[in-house]
Amino acid sequence: MNFGKVFVPLLGLLLLGAAYRAYGWPGVAFAGGAIVMFLLMHFNRTMQVLKRAADRPIGTVASAVMLNAKLKPKVTLLHVIAMTRALGEQRTPKDAQPEVFRWTDGGGSWVDATFVNGKLTEWKLVRPQAPAEGEEQRADAPSADAVKPGAADALRPPV
Numbered sequence: 794m795n796f797g798k799v800f801v802p803l804l805g806l807l808l809l810g811a812a813y814r815a816y817g818w819p820g821v822a823f824a825g826g827a828i829v830m831f832l833l834m835h836f837n838r839t840m841q842v843l844k845r846a847a848d849r850p851i852g853t854v855a856s857a858v859m860l861n862a863k864l865k866p867k868v869t870l871l872h873v874i875a876m877t878r879a880l881g882e883q884r885t886p887k888d889a890q891p892e893v894f895r896w897t898d899g900g901g902s903w904v905d906a907t908f909v910n911g912k913l914t915e916w917k918l919v920r921p922q923a924p925a926e927g928e929e930q931r932a933d934a935p936s937a938d939a940v941k942p943g944a945a946d947a948l949r950p951p952v
Contacts, residue, residue: 868913
């Protein structure tokens with residue numbers, strides 16, 4: 794069971810009760826203000842992370858290898874979204890546990906991260922296969938409409 798969902802509200806009520814007992818209604822007002830400020834700070838952080846992630850394509854990351862190095866067990870999905878600055882591509886059905894998200898970089902590498910109840914439990918880095926030693930990569934064929942070096946002068950009108 795997730796005790797945080799029960800413990801945190803009980804702690805808030807206990808704080809309000811202790812403030813009332815020690816200082817009366819002014820203490821309740823002060824403790825209530827502190828609780829509201831705490832909640833607003835967390836709401837603001839969540840909105841900032843999601844606003845930054847909204848500007849990037851889903852499931853992209855600058856470097857999957859660096860993401861793999863930065864991940865730690867038990868971090869929240871919100872923390873991973875803040876690190877990648879992008880929402881992950883969901884690989885499992887919606888609201889199914891465990892949730893699997895994928896972040897891919899420009900080189901074709903990707904990280905699959907598994908979250909159980911919003912906490913990271915495991916992740917796996919997958920890199921694309923390198924060509925075999927005997928095979929050489931073909932260079933891109935030059936385009937027929939490409940401008941050759943020195944040909945730019947031929948395109949200028951005569952003076």
